[in-house]
Amino acid sequence: MMDKCLAVVIPAYNEERTIIEVIRGLKQHGFVTLIVVDDGSSDRTGELAGQQGVILLTHILNRGLGGALGTGINAALRLGAEAIVTFDADGQHDPDDIARLLEPIAKGEADVVIGSRMLDSTGMPYPRRLANWTANVVTYLLFRGWTTDSQSGLRAFSSEAAARMQIMTSGMEVSSEIIAETVRNRLKWKEVPVKAIYTEYSLSKGQSFTVGLGTLMKLILARVQRSML
Amino acid sequence: MKPAQLLLLAFVLVALARVIQSFSQRRMPMADFLFWILVWMGTASVIIFPDATSFLAHLLGIGRGADLIIYTSLLISFYLIFRLYLALVRLEQAITEVVRAMALQQLPESIDSRSDRGE
Numbered sequence: 001m002m003d004k005c006l007a008v009v010i011p012a013y014n015e016e017r018t019i020i021e022v023i024r025g026l027k028q029h030g031f032v033t034l035i036v037v038d039d040g041s042s043d044r045t046g047e048l049a050g051q052q053g054v055i056l057l058t059h060i061l062n063r064g065l066g067g068a069l070g071t072g073i074n075a076a077l078r079l080g081a082e083a084i085v086t087f088d089a090d091g092q093h094d095p096d097d098i099a100r101l102l103e104p105i106a107k108g109e110a111d112v113v114i115g116s117r118m119l120d121s122t123g124m125p126y127p128r129r130l131a132n133w134t135a136n137v138v139t140y141l142l143f144r145g146w147t148t149d150s151q152s153g154l155r156a157f158s159s160e161a162a163a164r165m166q167i168m169t170s171g172m173e174v175s176s177e178i179i180a181e182t183v184r185n186r187l188k189w190k191e192v193p194v195k196a197i198y199t200e201y202s203l204s205k206g207q208s209f210t211v212g213l214g215t216l217m218k219l220i221l222a223r224v225q226r227s228m229l
Numbered sequence: 230m231k232p233a234q235l236l237l238l239a240f241v242l243v244a245l246a247r248v249i250q251s252f253s254q255r256r257m258p259m260a261d262f263l264f265w266i267l268v269w270m271g272t273a274s275v276i277i278f279p280d281a282t283s284f285l286a287h288l289l290g291i292g293r294g295a296d297l298i299i300y301t302s303l304l305i306s307f308y309l310i311f312r313l314y315l316a317l318v319r320l321e322q323a324i325t326e327v328v329r330a331m332a333l334q335q336l337p338e339s340i341d342s343r344s345d346r347g348e
Contacts, residue, residue, distance in 0.1 A: 037332065040328075055336065055337065056335065057332040057333065057335050057336065058332055058335065059328045059329075059331075059332050060328055060331060060332075061324065061328050063324070063325045063328055063329075067325045067328065067329070070325070070329060071328075071329045071332050071333065074329065074333060075332075075333060075336050078333070078336060079336070079337075168322065170321060170322070170325050221314075221318075225318075
């Protein structure tokens with residue numbers, strides 16, 4: 001599936017330090033359709049990505065991770081992609097893992113595959129583990145979908161699955177919302193272990209405690225909104 | 230009439246004037262106009278006849294008229310904050326849709342027709 005029918009969506013907000021490496025890494029692994037969504041960056045993220053020969057979509061205002069993923073997935077579907085992978089721009093993912101993510105989709109075993117950094121969590125700092133575990137429990141309690149890594153940015157969707165997802169939230173809470181949508185649409189899904197490359201930089205890009213609390217609030221409100229739909 | 234009543238009444242009159250002004254300049258829909266007129270007229274009558282609230286409070290089993298006013302104002306405030314929150318969420322979603330539509334205009338027709346710069 002490593003041809004034009006696969007689109008890799010890379011949401012990027014102020015990632016000028018890593019974006020080129022991430023794009024080159026993906027290209028070296030044979031992925032040709034890369035959709036970079038520059039989410040209103042104030043640095044040179046968009047300019048640098050554009051020079052690498054990707055499909056660059058620019059948000060003129062910062063809308064958050066959910067907004068950027070929504071745009072990227074929408075674009076991938078319009079381009080006729082058969083499978084869509086989401087890939088963080090901070091350099092924490094290994095392009096080697098994508099093939100394993102796509103395998104269950106190609107075999108028809110799953111519509112949604114989450115790349116879990118927790119199935120083999122060596123190297124993940126302990127505070128980060130605790131935060132992830134909390135996010136998993138919250139996601140399960142609100143949306144009834146248990147994953148070992150609800151906040152992972154490395155995922156794969158079949159185009160049918162992606163087309164059925166209604167992403168309403170615009171921030172970090174989108175990661176849990178994707179799981180909520182998977183459960184709501186009764187899609188088949190599974191987790192596969194992926195590596196996480198933790199550098200000082202990628203760790204600094206994660207959610208701080210206060211941002212995490214904000215995300216928690218928004219998730220609860222999203223849950224309430226869902227029940228009213 | 231006590232000084233506090235006069236002060237509060239003056240405030241209500243200013244608020245009423247603003248409501249009427251907004252409505253006459255067509256910046257406020259009819260439903261909102263009636264709602265706010267009712268709110269401020271109600272407030273005015275409570276200021277002029279404070280004992281009426283004590284009567285209502287006793288009916289509801291609340292000790293003092295002043296407590297009833299505080300409870301109802303808190304309830305109304307929370308409700309308005311909730312309405313404001315919902316309006317804000319809708320606004321945020323609308324902005325995202327506009328930003329997304331603008332971004333998607335940069336999209337090539339199909340995967341094959343995209344530029345191959347830098348490859």
